[in-house]
Amino acid sequence: MAGARRGLPCLLLLAFVFLGSLRPAVAIPAFARKYGLPCSACHEAWPKLNVFGQTFKDNGYQLMNDRDSPIWQNPSYWPVTMRITPHWHRESVNKVGVDTEAGFNSAEVKTMSHGFDLSGLDILSGGTLYNNISFLLVPSFENTGDAFSFESAWVRFDNLLKTPWLNFKVGKFELDNIISEKRGMTLSSQGGGYQLYHFIPLAELVNGSPVINTFVQLGDNQLGLEVMGHSKNDRTRYSVAVISSNDGGVNLPNGNSYSTYITASQAFDTGKLGVQRVGGYFFAGEAPTFYLQQNGANLAGTGTGNKSFHREGAFALFYLKKLDFSVYYQHGWDSPYFGTGTGANQTLPDGARAATWNGAFVETHYTLNPQLIFIQRSEFVRMSQQPLPGIPSSFGNIDAYTFATRWYPIMFSRAGLALHGEYSLVRQQGAAPVSLTSLTGSSVFLGFDFDF
Amino acid sequence: MRAKLARWLFFVVAAAVFALCATSWGQESQGMGMESHIGKLTGHARAGAPLYRRFCIGCHGSLGDGEGENAMWIDPKPRNFTLGIFKCRSTPSGTLPTDEDLFETIARGVLNSNMPQWRPLTDQDRADLIAYVKHFSPRFVSEKPGPPIQVPPEPEVTAERIKAGQATFKRIECWKCHGVEGRGNGPSADTLTDDQNRPIKPFNFHDTDRFKCGASDQDLYKIFMTGLDGTPMPSFMDNLKPDDAWDLVFYLRTLQPMHTKAKDIAQQLGLKPINPYAPAK
Amino acid sequence: MKNWYKCAGTLTVLVLLGLALLYSGPSVGAGSGGKITGTIKLEGAPAHQRPIDMSKDPVCAQQHTGNPVRTETVVVGPNGGLEYGVVYISEGLPAGAANAVSSQPVTFDQKGCVYHPHVIAVDVGQKIEVATHDPTTHNIHPLPSAGSGNIGWNKSQPPGSPPFETTWKAPEVAIPVKCNIHPWMHGYMAVVKGPHAVSDDKGSYTIDNVPPGNYTLTAWQETYGTQTQKVTVASGKSATADFTFKGK
Numbered sequence: 001m002a003g004a005r006r007g008l009p010c011l012l013l014l015a016f017v018f019l020g021s022l023r024p025a026v027a028i029p030a031f032a033r034k035y036g037l038p039c040s041a042c043h044e045a046w047p048k049l050n051v052f053g054q055t056f057k058d059n060g061y062q063l064m065n066d067r068d069s070p071i072w073q074n075p076s077y078w079p080v081t082m083r084i085t086p087h088w089h090r091e092s093v094n095k096v097g098v099d100t101e102a103g104f105n106s107a108e109v110k111t112m113s114h115g116f117d118l119s120g121l122d123i124l125s126g127g128t129l130y131n132n133i134s135f136l137l138v139p140s141f142e143n144t145g146d147a148f149s150f151e152s153a154w155v156r157f158d159n160l161l162k163t164p165w166l167n168f169k170v171g172k173f174e175l176d177n178i179i180s181e182k183r184g185m186t187l188s189s190q191g192g193g194y195q196l197y198h199f200i201p202l203a204e205l206v207n208g209s210p211v212i213n214t215f216v217q218l219g220d221n222q223l224g225l226e227v228m229g230h231s232k233n234d235r236t237r238y239s240v241a242v243i244s245s246n247d248g249g250v251n252l253p254n255g256n257s258y259s260t261y262i263t264a265s266q267a268f269d270t271g272k273l274g275v276q277r278v279g280g281y282f283f284a285g286e287a288p289t290f291y292l293q294q295n296g297a298n299l300a301g302t303g304t305g306n307k308s309f310h311r312e313g314a315f316a317l318f319y320l321k322k323l324d325f326s327v328y329y330q331h332g333w334d335s336p337y338f339g340t341g342t343g344a345n346q347t348l349p350d351g352a353r354a355a356t357w358n359g360a361f362v363e364t365h366y367t368l369n370p371q372l373i374f375i376q377r378s379e380f381v382r383m384s385q386q387p388l389p390g391i392p393s394s395f396g397n398i399d400a401y402t403f404a405t406r407w408y409p410i411m412f413s414r415a416g417l418a419l420h421g422e423y424s425l426v427r428q429q430g431a432a433p434v435s436l437t438s439l440t441g442s443s444v445f446l447g448f449d450f451d452f
Numbered sequence: 453m454r455a456k457l458a459r460w461l462f463f464v465v466a467a468a469v470f471a472l473c474a475t476s477w478g479q480e481s482q483g484m485g486m487e488s489h490i491g492k493l494t495g496h497a498r499a500g501a502p503l504y505r506r507f508c509i510g511c512h513g514s515l516g517d518g519e520g521e522n523a524m525w526i527d528p529k530p531r532n533f534t535l536g537i538f539k540c541r542s543t544p545s546g547t548l549p550t551d552e553d554l555f556e557t558i559a560r561g562v563l564n565s566n567m568p569q570w571r572p573l574t575d576q577d578r579a580d581l582i583a584y585v586k587h588f589s590p591r592f593v594s595e596k597p598g599p600p601i602q603v604p605p606e607p608e609v610t611a612e613r614i615k616a617g618q619a620t621f622k623r624i625e626c627w628k629c630h631g632v633e634g635r636g637n638g639p640s641a642d643t644l645t646d647d648q649n650r651p652i653k654p655f656n657f658h659d660t661d662r663f664k665c666g667a668s669d670q671d672l673y674k675i676f677m678t679g680l681d682g683t684p685m686p687s688f689m690d691n692l693k694p695d696d697a698w699d700l701v702f703y704l705r706t707l708q709p710m711h712t713k714a715k716d717i718a719q720q721l722g723l724k725p726i727n728p729y730a731p732a733k
Numbered sequence: 734m735k736n737w738y739k740c741a742g743t744l745t746v747l748v749l750l751g752l753a754l755l756y757s758g759p760s761v762g763a764g765s766g767g768k769i770t771g772t773i774k775l776e777g778a779p780a781h782q783r784p785i786d787m788s789k790d791p792v793c794a795q796q797h798t799g800n801p802v803r804t805e806t807v808v809v810g811p812n813g814g815l816e817y818g819v820v821y822i823s824e825g826l827p828a829g830a831a832n833a834v835s836s837q838p839v840t841f842d843q844k845g846c847v848y849h850p851h852v853i854a855v856d857v858g859q860k861i862e863v864a865t866h867d868p869t870t871h872n873i874h875p876l877p878s879a880g881s882g883n884i885g886w887n888k889s890q891p892p893g894s895p896p897f898e899t900t901w902k903a904p905e906v907a908i909p910v911k912c913n914i915h916p917w918m919h920g921y922m923a924v925v926k927g928p929h930a931v932s933d934d935k936g937s938y939t940i941d942n943v944p945p946g947n948y949t950l951t952a953w954q955e956t957y958g959t960q961t962q963k964v965t966v967a968s969g970k971s972a973t974a975d976f977t978f979k980g981k
Contacts, residue, residue, distance in 0.1 A: 032510075035566055035568070036510050036511050036520070036521075036522030036523075036525060036526050036566055037507070037510050037511070037522075037568075038506070038507075038509060038510040040505075040506040040507070041506065041507045041510070051572040051573065052507070052568075052570070052572045052573065054572070055571070055572040056568075063561070063566075063568035063569065064561070064568070064569055065561045065562065065563055065564070065565065065566070065567065065568055065569065066563055066564050066660065067564070067565065067566055074525075232571060233571040233572055234571075234572050269574045269575060269576075270574075271574065271575075271576045272499075272576050274574065275572075275574055369502060369505075370505070370506050412510065412521055413510045413521065413522055414521075
C-alpha cells in the first residue's frame with residue numbers, strides 16, 4: 001500500500017476539484033421573465049424542478065402554446081440569468097497529512113478553516129432559437145480567477161416528426177438524471193454533490209495515476225449527443241446519450257473512446273399524494289488505460305488500450321403531498337485495469353479483479369410552501385469487491401449526511417433569492433492520508449443564493 | 453395593581469386575537485368551500501389555494517382579477533376570474549362554463565397566449581385549481597352552469613356536406629372577420645376589440661391544427677355554436693341546425709394546414725374560396 | 734330563552750310588514766297614477782356627429798347611398814331638444830311600483846346597419862325583442878359593467894333570422910351594445926326599476942303611471958352623463974321636470 005501515500009495528495013486535490021465544481025447550475029429567471037410564471041411554477045423550490053418544470057425542460061424549454069419562438073419576445077428580452085452565492089462557511093477535516101521532522105506528510109492533524117466566501121459565477125443563457133429549436137449555454141467562471149470553461153453548451157431539435165417522443169441534442173450537457181445534481185438543493189463543499197454521481201473506488205485512486213477512471217462521471221456534464229423522448233404529459237420518458245469518454249473536457253484530452261447512458265422512467269398519478277416516478281438507468285462505456293508518452297508525459301488525445309466500466313441502477317421520486325423522497329441506487333463495475341492502475345499494454349497483477357460496489361441515497365424534502373423547504377440526505381457507498389485481494393473490504397466506503405434548509409423571502413417571476421443554511425458530514429473509510437483510517441470532513445454553510 | 457393591569461391587558465389581547473381570527477376565518481370561508489366536480493373527481497378550493505399561489509399568481513394575480521405582476525407584459529391578457537366569463541364553454545353564450553370545460557381548458561392551455569398546458573399536474577390538482585378559480589367569482593355561487601349543448605354524432609364527411617358548409621360559411625358571414633379564405637383577414641378584422649376594448653385578432657385557420665378551445669371536430673363544433681364569450685366571436689347556436697354545423701366543421705377543416713379527409717375531398721372538387729359579393733345562384 | 738322568543742316575534746312582525754308593503758304597492762299605483770312630463774334640452778353646440786363610413790360592408794353602405802348615416806352620440810332636434818335621453822325615478826318609489834314589470838316587449842331592431850332605436854329603456858325583467866331586417870349578419874354583443882349583476886353575451890343574427898327575446902336581471906343605466914362585425918354600430922339598453930321614458934326627437938318625454946309622492950328624477954344621456962332633480966307628483970296630476978345639459 002505504499003503507493004497509497006503517493007496517491008493521496010492527488011486524491012485530495014481531485015476531491016476538492018470535484019466538490020468545488022458541484023454547484024447546481026440551472027434555475028433560470030430568464031424563463032420566468034419570458035413567460036410571466038413565478039419561480040414556483042417550475043420549481044418545487046428552486047433549483048429543484050417539479051413535474052411542470054420537468055415537462056417544460058423536456059419540451060425543449062417550451063410551454064407548447066405557440067409562444068415559444070423568440071419572435072414573440074420583446075426585442076429587449078435577454079435570455080440570460082446570473083447566479084452566485086455569497087456565503088460564510090466552515091470546513092473541518094479530522095485528518096490532514098502534515099510535514100514533521102520525520103518527513104513530508106508524516107503526521108495527521110485536524111484542520112478547520114472558516115470565513116466569508118463566494119461561489120463561482122454561473123451565467124446561464126438558455127431558451128429557444130426558433131420553434132422547436134432550443135439551446136443552453138453556460139460559461140462558467142471559477143472564483144479562483146483564471147479558469148473559464150463551458151459548463152454546458154448545446155443545441156436541441158425538439159419534437160422531431162411532430163412527436164414529443166423524438167428530440168435530438170448535441171453539445172455538452174447534463175446526462176438525463178431525473179434526480180439532477182445540477183438542480184441539487186445542497187451547496188456546501190462536503191454536501192453539495194451526490195457521492196454516487198462521482199464515485200471512484202478509493203483503491204483505484206491510490207493505486208496510481210494516470211490510469212484512473214475519471215473519464216466519465218454521471219454528475220458531470222458530458223460532450224456527446226442525446227436522443228430523448230417523452231409522452232405528452234411527461235409521465236413516460238427515456239433518454240439515450242452517446243458521449244465521448246472525456247468527462248466533458250474539450251479538445252479530446254483522452255482518446256478515442258465512447259460511453260452510452262440509457263435511462264427511462266415512468267410516473268404515476270396518485271391523486272392527492274402527487275406524481276410518483278420510478279425508473280432505471282444503465283451507463284456503460286470504455287476509457288483508455290495508457291497514452292503515448294512525450295517528454296515523459298501523456299500525449300493528449302492518444303489514450304488507447306480501452307477498457308470498460310459500467311454503472312446501473314434505479315431511482316424513484318415518491319411524493320406524500322408536501323413530503324417527498326428522491327431515492328437512488330447504483331451498482332458499479334470497473335475493469336481490473338482501472339482498479340489496479342494497469343495499462344492494457346502491461347500484465348495485470350496477480351489476483352486482479354474488477355472493482356465493484358453498491359450505493360444508495362435517500363434525499364428527503366419537506367416543502368412547507370414554495371418559500372420554505374427542509375432537506376435531508378443520507379448516502380452510503382459500500383465496496384463489494386476490491387480490485388486486489390489484500391485491500392480491506394471496507395476500503396473506500398462512504399457515509400454522507402446532509403441537512404439543509406432554504407428560505408425564499410421573495411417569490412415572483414423576475415429573480416430569486418434564498419437564504420441557505422446547511423450542515424453536512426462525509427466519512428470515507430481508509431482515506432486518511434497517513435493512518436489509512438477513516439477520514440471525516442464536515443461543512444457548515446450559511447449564505448444567500450441569488451439569481452436574476 | 454400590576455396584576456390587574458396584566459389581566460386587563462391579557463383580555464384585550466385575547467379579544468383582539470379572537471376578533472382577528474374570527475374575521476379572517478370569515479373571509480377565508482367566503483367561497484373557500486367551493487367545489488368542482490369532474491367525473492369522479494371532487495376538487496376543493498381550499499386545496500387549490502396553494503396550487504394557485506404556486507402556478508397561477510404571476511399572471512392572474514392574487515385576487516384572480518387578471519392583474520398579476522406580469523399581466524402588463526402579456527398579450528393576450530390573462531383572464532379576469534372575478535367576472536366569471538370564459539371563452540371555452542360547452543354552454544350557451546352568457547352562461548357559466550361547466551367544471552369539465554374549465555378542467556379541459558387548463559389541461560390544454562390556450563393557443564396563441566401565454567397560458568401553458570397544465571397537463572403535467574395531477575387530475576386532482578387541476579380539479580382543486582378549478583374549484584379555487586371558481587371561488588373568485590360570485591357568479592359561481594349564485595348561478596349554475598348553462599345546459600351543455602348536445603353535440604350529435606359526427607356524420608360522414610361528403611362532398612355535398614363540404615359544399616353546404618362553404619355555403620353556410622358565406623351565408624352566416626364567417627368571412628366578415630375570418631376572411632374569404634379563413635386567414636383571419638376579413639373586412640371587419642382590423643377593428644375587432646374584446647370586451648375590455650383591447651384589440652383582438654380573428655383566428656387564422658391556415659396557421660395551426662389546433663384552436664383556442666381544443667383540436668377535435670367536436671371542439672370546433674362547440675366553439676362556433678356557443679361562441680367565445682368576452683371576444684367578438686358570437687354564438688351561432690340559434691342559427692345553425694346540427695347538420696349545418698357539421699357541414700361547417702367539415703368546410704373549416706379544408707382550410708387548415710394538416711392533412712384531413714375533408715381537404716382531400718375539397719381538392720377533388722376543386723373547391724375555390726367563396727366570393728361573397730357574387731350574386732346568389 | 735325568553736329573549737329568543739322576543740326576537741322571533743319582532744322578526745315575524747317585520748316580515749309581515751314588509752310583505753304588506755310589497756303588496757300594497759301596486760294598488761296605490763293603479764288607480765291614482767300621475768305622470769311626469771318635460772323636455773331635455775341641450776344648451777350650446779352639440780358634439781359633432783361624423784358621417785359613418787360603411788364601405789367595409791357594401792351591403793350596409795348600399796342602404797344609405799348619397800345620404801350617409803351619422804353617429805348618434807348627441808342627437809338634437811328643433812329648439813335644442815335632446816333625443817335618446819333616458820328619464821327614470823331613481824329614488825322614492827314604493828317597492829310595488831319599482832318592481833312592476835311591463836308585459837309589453839320592447840323591440841331593438843337592426844336596420845341599415847344601425848340600431849333602431851339607438852337607445853331603449855326597459856324594466857328589470859322586461860322582454861326585449863332583438864330583430865334584424867338587414868341582408869347582412871350582425872352579432873349582438875351587450876357589454877354590461879362588471880358587478881352590475883347583468884351578464885354579457887354575444888349572439889349572431891344572420892340575414893333572415895327570426896327575432897329573439899332577452900331580459901336583464903339588474904338595473905343598469907345603460908348597457909352598451911355593439912356589433913363587432915360592424916364596429917360603428919352602437920346602442921344602449923337602459924335597465925331601470927319603475928316608470929321611465931326615453932326622450933323623442935323633440936327632446937320631450939312623458940312618464941306615465943307614477944304613484945303620488947316625492948321623487949328624485951334622473952336623466953341620463955350617453956355623452957353628457959346624468960342629472961337629477963326633485964319632483965312631486967300628486968294623485969292623477971301631471972308634474973313637469975325639464976333638464977338642460979350643457980354642450981362644450
